[in-house]
Amino acid sequence: MTWLVPLPVVIPLAGAGLAVALGRRSQLQRIVSVVSLTSILAASLGLLFTVNDSPLVVQVADWPAPIGISLVADRLSALMLVISSAVTFCVLLFALAQDLALGDPDSPVAIFHPTYLVLTAGVSISFLAGDLFNLYVGFEVLLGASYVLITLGGTRARIRAGTIYVVMAIASSIVFLLAVALIYSATGTVNMAQLAGRLQEIDPGIKLTLQVLLLAAFAVKAAIFPLSAWLPDSYPTAPAPVTAVFAGLLTKVGIYGMLRTQTLLFGEGPADTVLMWAALATMIIGILGAVAQTDLKRLLSFTLVSHIGLMVFGIALSSEAGLAGAIFYVLHHITVQTSLFLVAGLIERREGTTSLNRLGGLARSAPLLAALFLVPAFNLSGIPPLSGFLGKLGLLQAGVEAATPLAYVLVGGSILTSLLTLYVFAKAWNKAFWQPPIDPTQGTRLPAGMLGTAAALVVLGLALTFAAGPLFDYATEAARDMYARTPYIEAILGSTP
Amino acid sequence: MLQLLIAHLAAALAAPALVRWLGRRAFLLLAAVPAGAAVWAITATNAVLDGREPTVSISWVPALGLDLVFRVDTLSWLLVLMVGGIGSAVLIYSTRYFSARSSDLGRFAAVFVGFAGAMLGLVTSENLIQLYVFWELTTIFSYLLIGHYSERVTSRRAAMKAILVTTLGGLAMLAGIVLLGHEAGTYELGEILTAPPTGAVTSTAIALILVGAVSKSALIPFHFWLPAAMAAPTPVSAYLHAAAMVKAGVYLVGRLAPGFSTLPVWQAIIGVLALITIVHGGFRALRQSDLKLILAFSTVSQLGMLVLLVGSPFKAGALAGLALLGAHALFKACLFLVVGIVDAATGTRDLNLLSGIGRRMPVTATIGALGVASMIGVAPFAGYVAKEAALEAIIDDQAALAPFGWPILVVFALGSALTIAYGLRFWWGAFATKRNVTASLEVVRPPLLLVAPPMAMALAGIATALLPGLGETLLRPHARTYPLGEPGHLAMWSGFSPAFQVTLAAFAIGIAVFLARHRLSGWRIPWPEQWDGDRVYRNTLRRVDQTAAATTAVVQRGSLPFYLGILFLVVVVGALPGLLTAGVEANLWLGTDVIVIAASIAIVAATVLAVRARRRMKAVILAGITGYSTALVFLVYGAPDLALTQVLVETVTLVVFVLVLRRLPIYFSDRPLVASRWLRLSVAAVFGLLVAGLALLVPQARIHEPDSADLPTTAEEFGGGKNVVNVILVDTRAWDTLGEISVLLAAATGVASLIFLRHRSTERPRPGSFEEISGKLGASEPDPVARLRRPRHDEAPTRRASWLVAGVTLAPHRRSVILEVAVRFLYHTMIVVAVFLLVSGHNAPGGGFVAGLVVGIAITARYLAGGRYELSAAAPLQPAFLLGSGLFLAAGTGLASMIFGGEVLESAIVRWTMPVFGEIKLVTSLIFDIGVFLVVIGLMLDILRSLGAELDHQGDVLDEDGEPVRQALEPAKTIVRRES
């Protein structure tokens, strides 16, 4: 089944090319994107079920590793691919619904569709990369697309936000490139499997330096304190579907980068302690930021940052349980954060604002919307039995297992974080949904398509809860593979003809 | 049992529809569900008693030790009975209590039934985490029920209070559970209690769990949420905040006591908090004037008693506690419902306004009397039996309790005295006729469905009391599991025992206090203001909000330079430790290669000047110089492809800048802050130093052969090319290249999307949605990329006239004859060169990028010479088409090679002989390179179209109108809406 591996990249790229060439024929464009995303989803699912203890490896252009680029689909990659393609698919449908809701099916989507496809391709490249430089390229692809998407329409707010976003991202990419260059200079390879071996043999001091450089690069993409402040300033202004997919996905690609490199290339080490503290700071300062907000979209962006801290906590524990918890939490967070931003988009569309001080009474005037908000909100706050709780539980157990003082501190930190998260959402709910509205006039009706897709994502979040058993087992196995490292390495180098 | 839970869930989901359909009558239907639970419990009684405990278990998340296991022992049995029975009674009551017109009845019913289900799950959970799951669910439902009248700030505030306090406890409890589970190696209650772990960690775990229990059961210091929760509709108060939810904490205490009640930490927490709560609650209850509040504080006080007894390590105390648990549920719910009736009938709950109600509502008054009697412990009522047993227990275990025996006894007695006092005051306040109160309230006869439920409870209170033996047999099994003391007894009359004397004393004091209530009314409890839980809560919350605002203000500067500075500093600080501890040292040597030296000097000089430059153009050109020097270095270091690309890229970059900078002001605006200048300078310097240091040290760490060692040979055999770099680009690492050209495509689209925004001031975009672009682009320019493709009507009117149309179209003062002529000669040569570079690239410097860039520059030259009409003449093909087809071609070859059974992007070498040329060798990767070639041309063309031609056009608009371009400004409306 290795032929499945390149598809999540090649298909959307071909699609993007087609979409640009088709240009004006927006109907065709829509078909192209829907078809490509559907097939990506199918391919990813195929991978999810075929991948077993030995990852699937493709040597691009049949050049043997480590000379050529290896594409690797192990359990982690497969999981990430499935969840990301599912989410991107839903968001695309949401966007289409929003688009069609305009009334004229010929409204120009010439920019959105190809760029969106390139974005998905970039995400897939990153998840499949078995080669550090290729991981860099993957990041560039998805970032390049994201620059275009975040400045769509070129309004004041978006140009301002876009500037912060673009420059920050480019700067972090430069750090990333620097790290790759130095890693090659120190080891003479960029192939992950090779690096996994060689980095252990070179001078530890240099190794630590390289590790920190990579971490810094990823920390910006994943929005880890103190490199997180750019996110809340840039995400909220983008169009709802764009913000949703960015919030759900892009930060997680950074997390994926950390998961992969930390476990495979560097393993346990002094950096873990630093990560622990960073995780703590990210959680607390992030959620405090959310407490201070009075605009729903910004509030959500801050909770996003704060919960990134939880995943970093799992990574920093560098134990099987920790990784498993982090992986599961990533799955949960991608889905739930995305759906929350979509709902925020719906609210904005209905009421014309997302300011908590101007909203009100939605619980009565829009019960369905209220439900669509309440469920993921509680889910994110870690209210049992929802997936957020299960992920948190996994992390707490891992922390207690580690039983170091610092681990206990972080357990306390995550507890505090979820309490404050609940406070934030209770406040938001009290204001936007319960407090009497300023003007009790009915908002604009929401197109069924948008509501439907948002609901679908919320349901997907709930599905995570019901399927938690097998999912968590899968995550644990993925963690075990990563922790063991050997399956991955052998899969790449063993396949040398 | 599982069926019961599912039934509750189903009923909850169906409730809104039912209520819409049947109105209030739906409550009767829904009442059947909890009633079912109660009935089930009764049928299961024997099984529970002789230890054949009904058990169900389903696997959920084994990885987390989280399985759904339900088990019903006597303790659970008792609570199931309470939850189910009282739940159904309250639902029946609600059918008449609420006005048929009252709002959100459907939602209310749904949440109420949902709560009943959660409670049922809680008291039957065998797995601790599962128990926590239901625990939190009850919190959530109670939040939604307290906030039922959501338009009232009181309700919202109370709901927030309840959810925050109980969740705080809950989360502490979760941490405790995880710790305990880790210590015990299991989350199954049965296993944990049979072999309870010990040690510091366990004690911490237990303490944390108790925090949860205490917060849920509204003990000091968490008690304050309960009185506030009276903002909920009275049926909710009766059920959640008297009978069911607050009992969850007591249940948990009673559940864990057999295993852990001997721990010092346990006894300290339970003892101290319970005793304080008993007294505090009692006193506060005495001083309320709102009937509901009296009951609320009495609940607080009595929860103290319950926790004290159920949490004691003694068998006898436990038995009394369980009895009191049941009794309290009955009489407290009953009394709340009675208050509800009075409230509904008279329109007030203020005992200063109520007078003579007893005479007008005899039935209700009687029920109230029965309830109060049970509460204050008059024979023959359940309350009496329980209290007597409790006193017996405390007195019998004096020895074991020492030295705390007496204080406990005294406080308990005081507690019951206070109960008697406020109990009497309650009934007096609700029903008695008061001389001083003249307010004649209109009172009406309550319907039977409103009276029946409290009546039933009151009678049940007597019934259970009349056969104490039965109660004992039912409750003994659990009480037996407690570690210490002799098993106690439940009896109506156990002689003129010390316990009975205490009771008499309590009555004496209680009645005295009641009679002296007017004199005592001014009297306050010695309780420091700042310790008042409510106040603490408010201050904490305010402090949280302030800290949040403060920290966010510090961290979230919203300034890009600030963020970037942090990034640079983080990199420097982070990299140093490893670098300093590295076991390699740099070997410093100065090369003697003249070109390198020259290039380096040029670079340094140009950089310094560029940094100091105040004119945009100057800065850009200096940057270009550094670029060309870099190319020189590449050349010397054996990278001709790099050098070539670098030169071309640098040129293109210059073109791009020139195209845009002609629209921007000539000079940079100065930064106002000179002080920050030095700061930024030092940050930048440190960063540069660090990178230089890395460059010197890191290479020394290499001990392995690079992977590329045998690339050259394989490149020729396998990749069929002599130019290794090109083989890498289009074959070995074509995967990277594929990604790279998609970046080009994205960037090109982005440039177009940012420039082709016109005629927007008329549109009113919908905020926060991407169709905004459609609005922004306006009708005449619907599709940015499309208008790249479609020659504008005013474009290239005279294509056929001459191929350098500038002569016709360009304003004379803009023309430069020499340039035009030069271009005329150069253009086609350059195209030919490009094609050659493309084809030969595989074996000599060149390749798709280079070729594409050359073509691009050729077109640029024609554009510069002939203006934008010339551009459309020079490049009839549309950028979008080139970009798209290029990427499609490149990706397509990838797919094709897979279809032909190879790996993705695998190349093949095709040889054939042609008459004239002889043998021709074609490497399929050339097709891929052509894709690259097209994309690069597309990018160049796109840049020229948007940054070149389009800006010309907008510029022209500007010239013709003679006023600044307005199209960029947003409609005022949207600004208002977004900045709000």
Added chain:
Amino acid sequence: MSVLGPDLFLVIAAGVLIAGGAFLVLERSLTRVAVGLILIGNGVNILFLITGGPRGGAPIVDVTPEEAMADPLPQAMILTAIVITLALTAFLVAMAHRSWQLHRHDEVQDDLEDRRIARLAAIETAQERGDIGIVTLDEEAAGVRDETADIVEEHWLAEEDVR
């Protein structure tokens, strides 16, 4: 393998490029930022080349003997990086122009919302902003009334009044 590190001249050159670039990036003018990024890019590329391996001849078979060749892999990667930088620069410059169109300057402004929060930090708006005001229980209790049935009209078996 080479014990010989990179040429100090080039290291300095790269360092200066990166420092200068970093300084410009910390400016507010987008044009300067763009120029800065170009400088840094050049610096990193030089660094990539000189640290990637020993200096050698052009990696073209039949032009340079294999053992004398420079390591081609870094070259390929640098080339990719160069082109990506070009694309992003173009976009950045376009953005600078757009920003100029909108604001008549190309400077990066601070985030308004963040400024607001900063102001808010000074003032105590916590309690006005809603759900944590100070009211005594009795006052609250007085305000709490359920939407109860006015039992006057209806007998306990009375028909449901239809809305």
